[in-house]
Amino acid sequence: MEKKTFRGGAHPPERKDRTSELPIEYVRSVKQVVVPVNQHFGPPIQPLVKVGDTVKRGQKIADAEGRMTVPVHAPISGVVKKIEPRLQPNNAEGPAIVIEPDGSDAVDFLPVLDAFSCTKDQALARIREAGIVGMGGAGFPAHVKLAPPPNKPIDVVIANAAECEPYLTIDERLLEERSGDVVDGMAILLKTLGVAKGVIGLEANKEHLVSLLRKTIDERRREGQEISVIVLETKYPQGGEKMLITAITGKEVPSGGLPMDVGCVVQNVGTLAAVADAFNKGQPLIERGFTITGGACKTPKNLVVPIGTLVSDLVPDTVQVDDENLARVVAGGPMMGPAVPSYVFPIQKNTSGVLLMDKAEARYFQEQPCIRCGRCMRACSCRLSPALLNEALNAGDLDAAEAIGVLDCIECGTCSFVCPSRIQLVQRFRIGKQLLRAKKQKEAQRAR
Amino acid sequence: MPANSLLLSSSPHIYSGVSTRRLMLSVIIALLPATVFGVVLYGLPALGVILTSVAASVLSEAGFRALLKRDIRIGDLSAVVTGLLLALIIPPSTPLWMVALGAVFAIVVAKEFFGGLGANPFNPALVGRAIMIMSFPAALTTWHSPFAPIADAYTTATPLNLLKMGQSVSDVAATVGASTPAGLYWNLLIGTRAGSIGESSVILLLAGAAFLLIMGVIAWVTPVFMLGSIALFSWLLGVDPLVAVISGGAVLGAFFMATDYASTPMTPKGKAIFGIGAGLVTVLIRQFGGFPEGVTYGILIMNAFAPFLNKLRVPKYGFVKPAKPAKEGSR
Numbered sequence: 001m002e003k004k005t006f007r008g009g010a011h012p013p014e015r016k017d018r019t020s021e022l023p024i025e026y027v028r029s030v031k032q033v034v035v036p037v038n039q040h041f042g043p044p045i046q047p048l049v050k051v052g053d054t055v056k057r058g059q060k061i062a063d064a065e066g067r068m069t070v071p072v073h074a075p076i077s078g079v080v081k082k083i084e085p086r087l088q089p090n091n092a093e094g095p096a097i098v099i100e101p102d103g104s105d106a107v108d109f110l111p112v113l114d115a116f117s118c119t120k121d122q123a124l125a126r127i128r129e130a131g132i133v134g135m136g137g138a139g140f141p142a143h144v145k146l147a148p149p150p151n152k153p154i155d156v157v158i159a160n161a162a163e164c165e166p167y168l169t170i171d172e173r174l175l176e177e178r179s180g181d182v183v184d185g186m187a188i189l190l191k192t193l194g195v196a197k198g199v200i201g202l203e204a205n206k207e208h209l210v211s212l213l214r215k216t217i218d219e220r221r222r223e224g225q226e227i228s229v230i231v232l233e234t235k236y237p238q239g240g241e242k243m244l245i246t247a248i249t250g251k252e253v254p255s256g257g258l259p260m261d262v263g264c265v266v267q268n269v270g271t272l273a274a275v276a277d278a279f280n281k282g283q284p285l286i287e288r289g290f291t292i293t294g295g296a297c298k299t300p301k302n303l304v305v306p307i308g309t310l311v312s313d314l315v316p317d318t319v320q321v322d323d324e325n326l327a328r329v330v331a332g333g334p335m336m337g338p339a340v341p342s343y344v345f346p347i348q349k350n351t352s353g354v355l356l357m358d359k360a361e362a363r364y365f366q367e368q369p370c371i372r373c374g375r376c377m378r379a380c381s382c383r384l385s386p387a388l389l390n391e392a393l394n395a396g397d398l399d400a401a402e403a404i405g406v407l408d409c410i411e412c413g414t415c416s417f418v419c420p421s422r423i424q425l426v427q428r429f430r431i432g433k434q435l436l437r438a439k440k441q442k443e444a445q446r447a448r
Numbered sequence: 449m450p451a452n453s454l455l456l457s458s459s460p461h462i463y464s465g466v467s468t469r470r471l472m473l474s475v476i477i478a479l480l481p482a483t484v485f486g487v488v489l490y491g492l493p494a495l496g497v498i499l500t501s502v503a504a505s506v507l508s509e510a511g512f513r514a515l516l517k518r519d520i521r522i523g524d525l526s527a528v529v530t531g532l533l534l535a536l537i538i539p540p541s542t543p544l545w546m547v548a549l550g551a552v553f554a555i556v557v558a559k560e561f562f563g564g565l566g567a568n569p570f571n572p573a574l575v576g577r578a579i580m581i582m583s584f585p586a587a588l589t590t591w592h593s594p595f596a597p598i599a600d601a602y603t604t605a606t607p608l609n610l611l612k613m614g615q616s617v618s619d620v621a622a623t624v625g626a627s628t629p630a631g632l633y634w635n636l637l638i639g640t641r642a643g644s645i646g647e648s649s650v651i652l653l654l655a656g657a658a659f660l661l662i663m664g665v666i667a668w669v670t671p672v673f674m675l676g677s678i679a680l681f682s683w684l685l686g687v688d689p690l691v692a693v694i695s696g697g698a699v700l701g702a703f704f705m706a707t708d709y710a711s712t713p714m715t716p717k718g719k720a721i722f723g724i725g726a727g728l729v730t731v732l733i734r735q736f737g738g739f740p741e742g743v744t745y746g747i748l749i750m751n752a753f754a755p756f757l758n759k760l761r762v763p764k765y766g767f768v769k770p771a772k773p774a775k776e777g778s779r
Contacts, residue, residue, distance in 0.1 A: 382765040413460035427458035
């Protein structure tokens with residue numbers, strides 16, 4: 001059967017075999033956590049605790065008013081030692097709450113809530129109060145996606161299980177080990193949105209999980225809900241929100257629009273499991289799974305750790321690193337994850353992987369001139385003509401860049417991956433977007 | 449841990465194995481069968497032309513860039529491709545000093561003057577040939593029968609020459625020792641005819657082109673539209689369309705020159721129009737121009753349009769047609 005997919009894309013080496021068979025290991029005791037206050041896509045929030053406070057596991061420690069805000073909870077019980085700026089995996093410094101364990105196991109979870117008897121507002125409030133953000137990468141507040149305006153009817157909820165980033169296997173393990181929670185999370189979202197149709201979309205390299213998922217769905221079937229599993233072609237960036245929607249529904253999210261404009265809500269499978277925990281256990285988002293691997297990682301693993309765990313604190317008891325050969329550390333997957341200056345950084349709500357790349361993997365290439373081969377244009381999943389965009393930006397022509405569609409770039413990195421001249425196209429487009437937005441802002445101010 | 453030794457470049461952090469050098473190497477491999485066949489047909493003089501052209505191209509690129517104190521990039525093999533292509537589109541009897549001059553002109557003037565690799569608006573090999581035709585018209589239009597010693601200075605006419613002089617397909621067929629038009633087709637496909645070093649064997653060129661298509665080095669759009677356009681317009685002008693496609697430099701030009709990255713459009717629509725235009729100009733020159741063959745100018749003229757044809761992009765993902773602004777005064 002021909003697998004559904006989108007136009008364009010590329011086939012980077014998968015490199016998932018080192019961890020795809022390894023069961024998730026749970027790390028419960030850590031010597032400290034460094035919890036960044038702002039882990040969501042939205043306006044900043046403020047700490048609710050001060051240095052010296054004793055906090056319980058699951059207690060809310062930072063929050064603020066506002067539709068796009070999401071609170072943060074204490075991942076362990078202990079004492080707040082410091083509140084200070086710390087390096088976050090996105091390479092920016094932000095306020096972080098440092099908690100050291102006090103040996104108690106005091107827990108302060110939310111009460112258990114039955115999603116199928118509570119009101120929609122109660123359910124949305126629960127998802128926000130549990131601190132749930134999109135765990136696939138962007139950290140978009142989950143409750144915002146679930147409250148579309150009335151003129152945007154939703155007809156399908158899509159679980160993003162594509163996991164198209166090379167190396168990463170945590171979503172795959174989650175589907176295998178916690179399929180019940182993933183399906184429960186989907187059912188809760190369907191109920192909350194009042195939608196009947198749910199789709200779990202995964203790449204063909206995870207086809208062996210389909211029977212397990214279908215069995216789980218059958219066991220937990222609920223009246224008026226229809227959850228299906230769709231196998232997609234293994235192709236990067238199949239897990240990009242827009243590409244996933246196009247592959248499954250055939251529709252394209254309009255330029256500048258959101259998935260809700262084509263009746264879709266997309267959530268990562270990790271987010272779905274977190275939603276299930278928030279209702280069934282009352283547990284806020286205080287831990288997450290990620291894959292730690294790469295050539296300089298001697299012990300590749302799928303781990304679940306308290307949010308805020310420093311990767312360096314996992315070394316050497318849980319993870320052994322070949323420091324001699326370590327050449328690049330990436331927070332996330334190799335296609336989109338930012339490179340960070342060291343592995344002393346906290347695991348956040350949206351950190352899906354840690355790559356410890358060795359010298360052979362992390363080769364650095366000198367940029368060569370563009371030969372105009374057009375490979376980037378064939379690979380671009382947004383059909384953007386990266387070579388022409390690069391040309392326009394190099395010439396400082398922001399209007400031409402906008403006309404080609406620089407603001408539509410999803411920064412998936414496929415163009416840079418296929419470029420035979422190793423041109424840092426995505427990097428240019430990120431800068432181009434910033435320049436264009438700054439220019440528009442200036443023009444808007446002048447017009448006022 | 450040695451934090452200061454970590455690489456901090458922008459994502460993505462992995463790259464496909466395809467490099468510029470590998471793409472150029474693929475083109476060279478694709479041209480090898482036709483090149484070897486050219487040497488078999490015309491002997492050592494052809495080999496001399498090929499080696500001279502490649503050496504002059506590589507040396508002039510290295511020398512010119514050294515003179516300008518720029519990084520020497522001959523490792524990307526693009527100069528080898530230019531030199532090889534130039535050798536394949538000129539007669540085997542071309543004096544070597546003319547070959548060297550043409551190659552130097554192609555590299556220095558047509559390529560490096562414009563900024564080097566990727567920045568040349570016109571195909572360097574074709575510019576080299578065009579300059580040579582203008583400078584040395586006699587040498588560049590002296591053709592030799594295959595397997596005949598070139599020293600004998602025995603010159604002959606190419607099938608295109610004969611067609612241009614008004615001979616019928618059957619008459620032309622007779623000149624290559626074939627009694628029927630089918631014999632002429634076969635002769636042209638195999639390539640045992642008078643012509644430039646590498647243009648004659650359609651079968652070997654197609655084999656190379658197939659390799660490039662399978663490897664994803666070139667796109668099918670331009671060659672298909674160009675050859676289709678040559679066939680169509682030739683037929684409209686009363687010329688046998690098959691002969692028009694498989695004679696002269698049409699196949700070599702369509703698959704190896706009109707697919708040049710830097711000097712041709714990148715968008716699919718642009719490629720199609722480029723192909724149609726190049727085919728049309730080729731036929732017009734063949735029928736009405738001063739030369740029997742028009743592929744060189746067909747492609748060079750369309751090269752000039754490439755930047756404009758690049759504006760014919762496919763609509764981006766999620767493209768929404770902007771709503772028509774309300775007419776003024778409709779209130």
